[in-house]
Amino acid sequence: MADQLNMFPAERRQERVDPEEIRDQMIALLDRARAARDTAPWDTRRQRYWRKVYPQMSNHLIDRAEADQLCFAFAAELDRIETLLAA
Secondary structure: OHHHHOOOOOOOOOOOOOHHHHHHHHHHHHHHHHHOOOOOOOOHHHHHHHHHHHHHHHOOOOOHHHHHHHHHHHHHHHHHHHHHHHO
16 A cells, blocks of 8 residues: 555646747647648547647747737638548
């Protein structure tokens, strides 16, 4: 039983997220989505994943206006890509 207690430390592990790294990842994903012309850059499952995760990533950005703009642009690209996936 004592070994199991070690699995759940009393203090939460503090994870540090670098907003610059998150921004770079978000911009790279947006660029990849924008580059898609004839075929979708990912399958339907991955499309649903990014629709959910991308806005969550933006929560780590400091500038809320920038986060909102990136999310808006990415959502527009996802809508466009859905027509590619449907074809």
